[in-house]
Amino acid sequence: MTPPRGPGDTTGHDRTELLPPGRRVGGWVVTELIGAGGWSTVYAARPAQGRRDGADGPAGPAEVALKIMPTAGLAPRQARRIVESAHREVALGRRAGHPRLIGLRESFVLAAPDLPAVDGAIVLVMERAAGSLRELLDAGVSGAERGRLIAGICEGLAHLHRSGWVHADLKPENILLGRDGSVKLSDFGLATELTGTHGYVPPMGTLDYLPPERWRAPLGELGVQVRPSADIWALGIVIHEVFASGASPFPGATPVARGAAVQEYGDGRAPLRMDLAVPPFWRALAADCLAPTHAARAPHTAESLLARIAAGEATRDRGTDGAGPPGTEARVPGPRDAGAGRRGRARAAVLAAVLCGAAGAVLGSDAVREGVSASPGGTVKVFNAERGCQDRADRDRQCSLGLAIDPLRPYAAGNVVPTRVWHGDLLTADCRLPGGQPVIDEEDLRSTLWFRVRLPRGSAYPAAWLPAVRTKDRPALPGCPVPGG
Numbered sequence: 001m002t003p004p005r006g007p008g009d010t011t012g013h014d015r016t017e018l019l020p021p022g023r024r025v026g027g028w029v030v031t032e033l034i035g036a037g038g039w040s041t042v043y044a045a046r047p048a049q050g051r052r053d054g055a056d057g058p059a060g061p062a063e064v065a066l067k068i069m070p071t072a073g074l075a076p077r078q079a080r081r082i083v084e085s086a087h088r089e090v091a092l093g094r095r096a097g098h099p100r101l102i103g104l105r106e107s108f109v110l111a112a113p114d115l116p117a118v119d120g121a122i123v124l125v126m127e128r129a130a131g132s133l134r135e136l137l138d139a140g141v142s143g144a145e146r147g148r149l150i151a152g153i154c155e156g157l158a159h160l161h162r163s164g165w166v167h168a169d170l171k172p173e174n175i176l177l178g179r180d181g182s183v184k185l186s187d188f189g190l191a192t193e194l195t196g197t198h199g200y201v202p203p204m205g206t207l208d209y210l211p212p213e214r215w216r217a218p219l220g221e222l223g224v225q226v227r228p229s230a231d232i233w234a235l236g237i238v239i240h241e242v243f244a245s246g247a248s249p250f251p252g253a254t255p256v257a258r259g260a261a262v263q264e265y266g267d268g269r270a271p272l273r274m275d276l277a278v279p280p281f282w283r284a285l286a287a288d289c290l291a292p293t294h295a296a297r298a299p300h301t302a303e304s305l306l307a308r309i310a311a312g313e314a315t316r317d318r319g320t321d322g323a324g325p326p327g328t329e330a331r332v333p334g335p336r337d338a339g340a341g342r343r344g345r346a347r348a349a350v351l352a353a354v355l356c357g358a359a360g361a362v363l364g365s366d367a368v369r370e371g372v373s374a375s376p377g378g379t380v381k382v383f384n385a386e387r388g389c390q391d392r393a394d395r396d397r398q399c400s401l402g403l404a405i406d407p408l409r410p411y412a413a414g415n416v417v418p419t420r421v422w423h424g425d426l427l428t429a430d431c432r433l434p435g436g437q438p439v440i441d442e443e444d445l446r447s448t449l450w451f452r453v454r455l456p457r458g459s460a461y462p463a464a465w466l467p468a469v470r471t472k473d474r475p476a477l478p479g480c481p482v483p484g485g
């Protein structure tokens with residue numbers, strides 16, 4: 001769910017450090033921060049000692065995810081939205097449990113008079129997932145995984161729709177993955193129960209996944225009308241992303257520009273153009289999901305799509321797309337794997353060394369930009385997760401970042417080019433390498449994706465490698481040849 005943002009709001013990162021590890025929350029003890037969304041912050045937690053409700057499984061204490069939805073300091077209308085959103089999550093969790101939906105264990109209101117920011121927050125206690133499809137897309141999904149993942153998403157949607165619900169916010173961030181790789185749909189804060197053929201949702205959602213009809217849907221007293229076909233549209237976008245390295249089928253540099261492209265297509269003013277990387281079977285499936293009107297999309301239910309996948313149509317394409325048979329479970333790489341915390345911290349230390357160490361030529365931003373603008377290809381903007389470095393215009397060396405010589409070797413001082421880059425620099429990337437050395441940034445984001453970026457003429461190296469955790473951009477680029485391969 002994406003809330004409007006404005007000056008002085010208390011959403012997102014402002015709240016990420018609210019609950020320190022060791023803090024007791026109801027019958028649970030916080031172990032680490034997982035991430036933050038627009039209205040909520042999610043923490044990992046274990047059962048508090050002495051908890052006797054079967055929370056401990058045969059393998060030891062069961063870890064859970066605590067979704068904390070603070071209401072303190074919000075305007076009454078915003079607070080009401082949070083409460084309604086929590087009610088929707090709880091109602092769906094109680095009435096429509098399924099292995100393809102993240103399990104909800106309990107919900108309560110947090111009493112924390114010593115922490116005014118979360119005092120009175122709504123807490124949802126959920127099954128903890130190992131990672132999300134977004135992380136997997138960033139790291140690079142293997143061919144064999146793709147069909148299985150899409151089948152899992154269809155199973156979850158088919159169950160939701162059969163149970164009379166519309167998810168209304170399907171996107172890779174809300175498609176979680178269990179430790180065994182199984183798909184678990186989550187974030188039912190916008191989910192709505194159908195009354196007849198429609199449900200109603202607040203005028204919110206994630207722009208990149210809204211169907212054409214949502215862009216002109218009138219806002220009534222109950223909210224905006226949605227139907228299951230809205231989830232099918234979002235599924236079409238996700239299918240495309242899974243095969244096209246995370247790229248949307250709709251062109252545009254921003255979600256609003258892509259939204260305009262969606263509307264042009266919906267009005268019949270532009271054709272649907274899918275990336276050639278999407279193999280024929282999946283292209284046909286995605287095209288049906290992305291039919292421009294509700295009426296044209298309605299025959300393509302999650303159930304019917306699942307039947308098409310199960311009927312083995314995917315198998316025909318396997319020779320060309322490498323998509324494996326749906327149903328085979330595999331491990332999910334991600335920061336939340338067992339032991340990842342330890343590895344993450346070690347790698348963060350390595351990254352810090354690269355950030356601050358390695359003497360060499362320091363190029364001004366103009367030099368870097370000049371090298372960029374002269375060349376075609378995708379542009380990536382450098383992102384430095386160190387907050388203190390984001391607003392500095394002085395290009396202090398302490399805030400510079402290194403580019404690797406070889407993305408298959410550890411990202412450490414001996415493996416960086418002399419050219420340094422800073423937060424906000426624009427670089428030209430000409431290809432992407434999904435299976436490089438894993439890098440974890442200061443915020444524990446992990447990715448094995450790298451971009452090959454060009455360096456200005458006269459640099460010691462003509463090109464170097466930017467780890468994907470160092471940019472928020474994901475341009476659609478061809479795969480790079482494996483260095484040294």
Ligand SMILES: Nc1ncnc2c1ncn2[C@@H]1O[C@H](COP(=O)(O)OP(=O)(O)OP(=O)(O)O)[C@@H](O)[C@H]1O
Nearest residue numbers: 001002035036037038040042065126127128129132
């Ligand atoms: N049960 C869970 N297990 C593990 N990680 C989770 C779980 N629920 C959410 N997360 C992760 O926590 C982070 C924050 O989730 P949250 O639902 O608060 O926001 P979001 O879905 O990222 O954004 P928004 O809902 O505001 O659009 C996300 O990275 C999500 O993948």
